[in-house]
Structure formats: C-alpha cells, structure tokens
Amino acid sequence: MNKKVYRVRTQYIFDGVFDVVAKSREEARQKVIQNCGLVMGRNIHSTLSDDEINWAFDRHPNKRISRITKVQKYPSE
Known part of the structure; x- marks a missing residue:
C-alpha cells in the first residue's frame, strides 16, 4: 500500500x-x-491577580478543518 503524507489545516x-x-x-x-x-497542552492562564480578573471558557474547543493537501509520498519501509 502506498501511503502519502497529508497536511490538514485545523483551527481550535x-x-x-x-x-x-x-x-x-x-x-x-x-x-x-x-x-x-492559552498554552497548548496546558490551561487558559492569566498573570493578573484574582481580584482583577475572572474567566469562563468551555474546556472543549470547536474544531474546524479547512483544507487537506497532499505533501508527498510516505517513505517506503
């Protein structure tokens, strides 16, 4: 089976x-x-004190895939 590499453009x-x-x-x-x-793989954060800020975010982002393009053939093993 000939595998290929695809680039999948994604937004979270x-x-x-x-x-x-x-x-x-x-x-x-x-x-x-x-x-x-926001730090990837971590949490939403702020360096402001708790007296200055409060926040509310959904933990699960909306995911949007916009384009898939072939980059190259997958190297044969």
Whole structure:
C-alpha cells in the first residue's frame, strides 16, 4: 500500500470571556492582550491577580478543518 503524507489545516476555537477590572475599555483590552492566554497542552492562564480578573471558557474547543493537501509520498519501509 502506498501511503502519502497529508497536511490538514485545523483551527481550535476556544470561546469564552475574561471579566477584567479596568478604568476603560482600552485598558481592559490591553490587560487581556498582555496578561492572558492559552498554552497548548496546558490551561487558559492569566498573570493578573484574582481580584482583577475572572474567566469562563468551555474546556472543549470547536474544531474546524479547512483544507487537506497532499505533501508527498510516505517513505517506503
């Protein structure tokens, strides 16, 4: 059987909210950009204190596969 290598373009979309204590919309936006994120294989995280932030995210992301392309033949064994 001739195997081939395929590149599968995939997006994992986590949807949720960060409730942030801030003086303005722009400050709240900057706090999330600079202090919040997701590490692959880990957790959603924030470097802000618990007094400044709370969040709610679904643990299971939406998965979207958009394109599959053949890259090359699989090396024969």
